[in-house]
Amino acid sequence: MTAAPGTPQPGTPGQDQPGRTIAVVHAGLGQPSSTRLLADRLAEATVRELAALGQPATVETIELRDHAHAVIDAMLTGFPTGDLARDIQTITRADAVIAVSPLFTTTYSGLFKSFLDILDKDALTGMPVLLGATGGTPRHSLALEYSMRPLFTYLRADVVTTSVFAATDDWAQAGGHEHDGGTALPERIDRAGRTLAAVVADRRQRTGPPDPFATTPSFLDLLGGD
Template sequence: MTQSIVVVSGGLGVPSTSRMLGDQIGEAARAALAERGIGAGVGTIELRDFAVDITNNMLTRYASPRLAEMIDTVTGADGLVIVSPVFTASVSGLLKSFLDVLDPQALEGMPVVMAATGGSARHSMVLEFVMRPIFSYLRAAIMPTGVFAAPEDWGSDTGGGHLAERAARAGAELAAAIEGAAPTRRREEPMTSLPFEQLLANIRPGA
């Protein structure tokens, strides 16, 4: 069975360093799974493509069909890489808004790598002081290694050196978590509505 790794990028630019970092970690996880004899596909979702849909969902509590499909892709993945640029000592408002429209239980038990990009290494604490509390609240299975990339980490736009090492470590952790969690992670069954007559028949006096 092929496993699914989804990279969710909260980056706003084109090209986006957040997406570049997420793709690097996702590929590292895919390669680590391949070494274990497990096939995996990596897909990337750029939230800027869904900005209007996310905003409308927050205002109306209704997810457009394209947003609902995207959410199903995210929540149905076997592992996630979540990447955000740092804005005002926090994650992007776009990423936070997306997480706000998810069902609070949608990521429970989901293996997640946290990653971020910023203009200075001083912003790296956003991983521990902003992102970790959010995903702890959502009860995701957070990987031990978070990955932060400052401009000097890229090196000719390749993300080599220590950044590549951290991405590989995080990817290997995600691969191990996917291998261990895939058979056991709770999957929500589609909710079905019983006919009204059957609901009435199930009512008993004194219940």
């Protein structure tokens, strides 16, 4: 996991308050990869928009390729360990998640889905999530809506309305010109960052999923001890 400057908490600008945390999860397989590049650009746009709202932010980037074996182990044993467990905790305690996957045969990657499968069923409940995907051709862009969005909706995440798909040609466009009648990639990234930042800025800071044992009385209380 890598960190970058970034995110705050809502409130009056200038007050001394803890910053926001944006967890970026991507399933890019190469180094470098266009999936990581899109994830970074989305994070930068979100942080920039939060800063404009007077809220500093921190970005924590999680590369799933580094956890590939650990993810399979967690599926077999039923629980994650080590660095994978720590990164999952980072996600559940974040103020928002940016999730980006390459598309293979018109859907998200197996590694991306396997990672989501080992999360607690309530880990992303109410979590603001911005979706992104990369692929070879713009024809696959709808996979964000018929494949990725329903997946996060099932997990009860608060998926923002704007998502970003980047085809191979999008990265090659000189000067960010429009492609096939659509909006240029930099503009789509900026719009997505504004959308996520607005949602994050309007919310209280998360502390992770509620502790199911938080209200359980201690044995000392049950015995009436001091």
